[in-house]
Amino acid sequence: MEIKKGTFKKGIHPSYNKHYTSSLPIEIMPSPKEVAIPMSMHTGAPATPVVEVGQYVHLGELIGQAAGYISANIHASVSGTVKAIEPRLMGNGSKVSCVVIENDFQDAPCENVEKYDPETVSPEDIVKIIQNAGIVGEGGATFPTSVKLSPGPDAKIDYVIINGAECEPYLTSDHALMREQAAKVAGGLHLAMKVFGLDKGYIGIEDNKPDAIEAFKALNDDSIIVYELETKYPQGSEKHLISAIAGREVPSGGLPAQAGCIVINAGTAAAIYDAVTEGKPLYERVVTVTGSGIKQPKVLLFRIGTNVNEIIEYCGGLTDDIAKVILGGPMMGPAVYDPNVPAGKGTSGILCLNRADAHIEDPSNCIRCAKCTEVCPMGLMPMYLGAFSQKRNFEKCDEYNALDCIECGCCAFTCPARRPLVAEIRVAKRGVQALRKKRG
Amino acid sequence: MSERLLTVSSSPHARGKQTTKSIMTDVIIALLPATAVGFYVFGLKAVILVVTGIATCVLTELCCEKIMHRDVTIGDMSAALTGLLLALNVPVNCPWWVLMIGCVFAIVMVKQIFGGLGCNFANPALAARVLLVASWPSHMTGKAFIPVDAVVSATPLAIIKEGGDAIPSALQMFLGFDGVYGCIGEISAAALILGFIYLLYKKVISWRIPVTYVATVAVLSFCFGLSAYEVLIQVLAGGLMLGAIFMATDYVTSPATAKAQFIYAFGCGLMTVLIRQKGGYPEGVSFSILFMNFVTPLLDKYLRITKYGEVKK
Incomplete structure (x- = not known):
């Protein structure tokens, strides 16, 4: 296995604060009494609920159908009875229709689950399985992975890259996953390589996670090139x-496809492997519960739709001097x-700050x-x-390329003057988009 | 929900260590070696001027902000820095009231009227110094530099321009301790360079402007036919080090991008050499930087950086 080094220009070196959870194993959180599964937790159109109130659903059963090309299927994360389909408050402040399921704690599986051999599955089937399993980017942007893997007939993809950088301070979800399940992540990478007919795959990991890098080295897989990346934010962009x-x-x-590249988050790669080999849709994921405001920081595998309050309680609750909870x-x-x-x-972390x-x-x-x-x-x-955003001079904002901002926060x-630059640029982006629309 | 109220704000939720106050404080710390040499060479008079300068600037800023109903920002140390810089930029024989007028001008006319910190059109200390040189040349130039008990009668650059005494040695000028006169804070290149190293270490400024400025002066002086030794004197003498390290690098009035900073610093160097070699004054640093301060908005406007993913044609 080849090891290379790499980095990018500019960026920052924040305090990483990963010590809270960096050595913790992934702990499985018991499934909650009730889950509220949002029909929109991906980029694109919200899914359409396909269950009715009172209906019994199995673990992993389809409850929301993707509505359109850029959308994603949603599956039940517990088995039980649908109690309600109602709008609920989301982390971003909006209200989204949720399917509320009362857990019967049976984890009753679906029938006719299709499992494939990763060696023989066809590229077309891989994309279809990923689409059916409702897999989206788990890094935070939650772009539907099947769409990402279908860049069109004109695109020539040379690089399939697993994003294991995890450059956000505090978070160690991907770190734990790569350390414990490197083979699964590598399996996901191989499946993605197969989609594009590539015989080489890449994985990028920041050099502050040597044990994750070791885990991939131990696989002894010559078709994977591991990049040991400089620990610098935003390396995982x-x-x-x-x-x-x-x-x-x-x-x-x-x-990225226009540059011949496809980037897949490490957690997403593991989900791809599970979907193909076990027929398991995306109904659980790993989250880092961390920070100075939580009593027992943990890395947790939780069922999608679990209430954040319950996750916090499971981790001992918030401290008395809690000031901020960040998703x-x-x-x-x-x-x-x-x-x-x-x-x-897309909930990769629950960061509690005192x-x-x-x-x-x-x-x-x-x-x-x-x-x-x-x-x-x-x-x-x-x-x-x-400055232009404050003056609502969106023409100038456009001239200064506001829309290229990735809101990384550097x-x-x-x-040093603590200006809320990201907030100002977000206003600018909206303004520029409105301006362009008006111009046609 | 619980009774606890959670804070909501836009990301990012983490901030770096540097603040406006820490930056201003670092610049003041970087000026301390030069200030100490000034005190050692010029004595009590210099101490009084420095204290007067800082106190006047801070008080003026306080009064301005009270009158204009603005937030009081004297805690950010920028007014104190302006006072220190201006005091280090006057001769030891400058009367205290001249310095005070300069301080009031710097804070009121250059800084506060235009909106306070960050909005000044020129470096306040520099603009005030130029005002004082133009208004009270007898207090700001010539004999004003020389303490009463000194054996020499002029600053090194004046000696070169007008003739007279022997030029001090390069080592004397580098250290600034004996027989080298000038403004309170400019006599020791060594002390100023020490401050420069501190600012680089603290990542307050980049090397681009000071190094380009000084290198430009050296190369262009050489082009004007000066010998290597004379070039060295040009670099060490006058306010060049003080100007290049502490004045030209003022954030507000220097360009934002690397490309523009190189051109700005080259412009400063070019103007300095032209004034020194062809102009009427022995010293040209203040005028040069002030001139380039006014070019900064243009440089910023036309010299942008290349963005990531720029579509190349």
Whole structure:
């Protein structure tokens, strides 16, 4: 097995704080009494519920049908009776239709589960299985994986890359998964390689996870090239992982496939393998429950639709000086005002911060230090984007490439004046999109 | 939900260690060696000027912000830094009231009227120094640099320009301790370079502007036919080190991108050499940086960085 090194330009070195959970094994959380499974926890159109209130559902049974091409199937994460189909509050503040299932704790399996041999399964079948299993990117963007694996007949894919960078501070979900189930992740990679007829696959892991790198080395698989990446944020950004491994840039506004690359999260790869070999749809995933505000940090395998409050209680509850609960990592995850929301396919972390860790000084005037410009991995000038956004000058925001922003947060992290640059740029992006629409 | 109220804010939820205050404090710390040499060489008079400068700037900022009903920002140390920088940029014989006028001008006219920190159109300390040089040349140039008990009668650059005493040796000028005169904070290149190293270590500034500026002065002086030794004197003398390290690198009035910073620093160097070699003043650093401050918005506008994934044609 070949080991190579790689990195990308710019970026930041935040405090990683992975020590809370970095040595913990994945613990299986007992399934809860009730799950509320959102019909929209992926990029694209919400799924359409295909069950009725009062109906009995089996573990892994289809309960939401993908509505359109960019959408994803949703499956029951417990067996039991459908109690309600109603809108519930999500982590991002919106209300989404949820199928609420009362658990009968039988985990009654579905009948006629189709299992395939990974050696003989056809590329077309792999994509179909992934689509049926409702697999989406587990890194956070939750883009339907089957769509990602179908870039069209014109695309020439040279690199299939597993994203094991996990550059977000605090999170260790992928780390634990790669350490414990490297063979499964590698199996997922092989299946993805098969889709594109490739005989080489790549996996990128930050060098702060030596045991994960070792786990892949131990597989002794010559068709996989492991990249030991510099520990730098945002190394796990799709675009920057491609820079580090393939040495290519994804064209502005384009997809990785246009640079001949497909990037799949490590957790997603394991899910692909499970879907093909066991016929298991995506109904559970790994989450890191961590931070100074949780009593017992854990790495948990939970059923999709479990209430975040219940996960927190399972981890001993919040500390008395809790100030912030974030779904995801500290750099890109949204903060919730109420943890009474379901955890979904994209919930990679539940980060609980106490008052001291959540404290951010009030913003003051921009001093034009240009440190945001020096760290922006997209090569933008956040200082100007922020200023133009405040003035609602969206023409200028467009000229300064607001839409290229990936909202990684490097600029706001670095800003000594504590300017809310990401928030300002989000406003700018909306403004630019509206402006472009108006122009036609 | 529980009684506990959770904070909601936009990501990211983590911040780096540097703050405006820590940066300003670091620059003040970086100026301490030069200030100490100034105190040692010029004595009590220098101490009084430095204290006057800092106090005047901080008080002026406080009054301005009270009158304009703005948040009081004297805690960010930027006013104190302006006061220190201006005091280090006047001759030891400069009367205290001249310095105070400079401080008030820097804070009121250059900084607060334009919106406070980050909105100033030029480096406040520099603009104030230029005002003082233009308004009270007798207090700001020539004999004003020389303590009463000194044996020499002029600054090194004035000696070169006007003739007279022997030029001090390069080592004397590098260390700045004996017989080398100039503004309070500019006499010791060694002390200033020490501050530069501290700023680089603390990642407050990059090497680009100071190094490019000084290198430009050296190369262009050489092109003007100066000998290697004379070039060395040009680099060590006058406010070049102080200007290149502490004035030209002022965030607000220097460009944002690397490309623009190189051009800006080259411009500073070019202007300095032209003024020193062809102009009427022996010293040209202040004017050069001030001039390039005004070019900064243009450089920023036209010299952007290449974004990731730019479609190459």
